[in-house]
Structures are given as C-alpha cells and as structure tokens.
Amino acid sequence: MxxxxxxxxxxxxxxxxxxxxxxxxxxxxxxxxxxxxxxxxRAVSPMATRLRTVEWPLLGVDVLMLLVFLVFVxxxxxxxxxxxxxxxxxxxxxxxAVLSRATRHAYAMTLAIMAYGILSTLLIAALRSHLRRRxxxxxxxxx
Numbered sequence: 001m002x003x004x005x006x007x008x009x010x011x012x013x014x015x016x017x018x019x020x021x022x023x024x025x026x027x028x029x030x031x032x033x034x035x036x037x038x039x040x041x042r043a044v045s046p047m048a049t050r051l052r053t054v055e056w057p058l059l060g061v062d063v064l065m066l067l068v069f070l071v072f073v074x075x076x077x078x079x080x081x082x083x084x085x086x087x088x089x090x091x092x093x094x095x096x097a098v099l100s101r102a103t104r105h106a107y108a109m110t111l112a113i114m115a116y117g118i119l120s121t122l123l124i125a126a127l128r129s130h131l132r133r134r135x136x137x138x139x140x141x142x143x
Contacts, residue, residue: 007115011037014119022126025072029084030122036065037115052098058111059095066092080125087117 011034018030043057066088072081094110 003112007112008037010116010119014123018122018126021130022122023129025076025078025081026122026126026129029068029072029081030126032068033065033118033122036061054095054098059092062088062092062095078125080121083121084118087114087121090114091118 015030015034018026022030039061040058043055043061045052045055066085069081069085069088073085075081091111091114094107094114097107097110
C-alpha cells in the first residue's frame, strides 16, 4: 500500500510542476496520463485475481495512452514525445508478460517502472522547456 501512496504522491507532484512550468503539450500529456492512471486504478481486477491473466481494461487504457503520445510524436519538434511513446510501448508489452509465464510480481514491476519513466520524462521535458523560455527572455533583455 505504501508504494501505491508513493505513486499517487509522485503523480500529483509531477502534475503540479508540469502545470506550473510546462508548455501546452506537456500539460496536455500529463493531464491525459493522470486520467489514464485514475482509469487504470478503477479498471484493475480484485486483488485475488489481479495480474493473473492479461488485464484487458488496463491494456485498453494503455493503448489509448499510446495513441495520445503518438499524436504528440507526429505534431512535436521535441524529443520527449518519442521517449514517452517508447516507454508506453514497453508498458504495452509488459501487459503481455503474463502470457509468457512471468510472475505477477514481474508483470506489476514492469508496469510500475514504465509509469515512473513516463512521469520523469514529462517532468524533465517541462523543466527543460521552462529553462529554454527563461534563457530566451534573458537574451531578449540583453539586446
């Protein structure tokens, strides 16, 4: 239960930071990811049967999130959408880990690690965007 609390606190912190310093694309992606996290929490099976077979509702949420990230890959001139999309693809593949006789623990860890990867990518993208805007304003002031 502690890991769940840590995840939600991390998500809230990342959402707050990205909302504060991020540009529109980062804000849309973190909001979509937060909604996907809520949908995933609601869609997960009861603990007794959780992660024993492919979690189809979770897979559906992951596919939708992949489509959101793909839109940003096509639209953006930045690198971060490629990273979030790549991590999401790995997360999608993690949904199939249960088919290869992987343990529930390995399945859960794959999904958790990928979630933190996406959050950190969005956070770094927002911070870099903020720094880029600050440098641009500082150079405009010097002119």
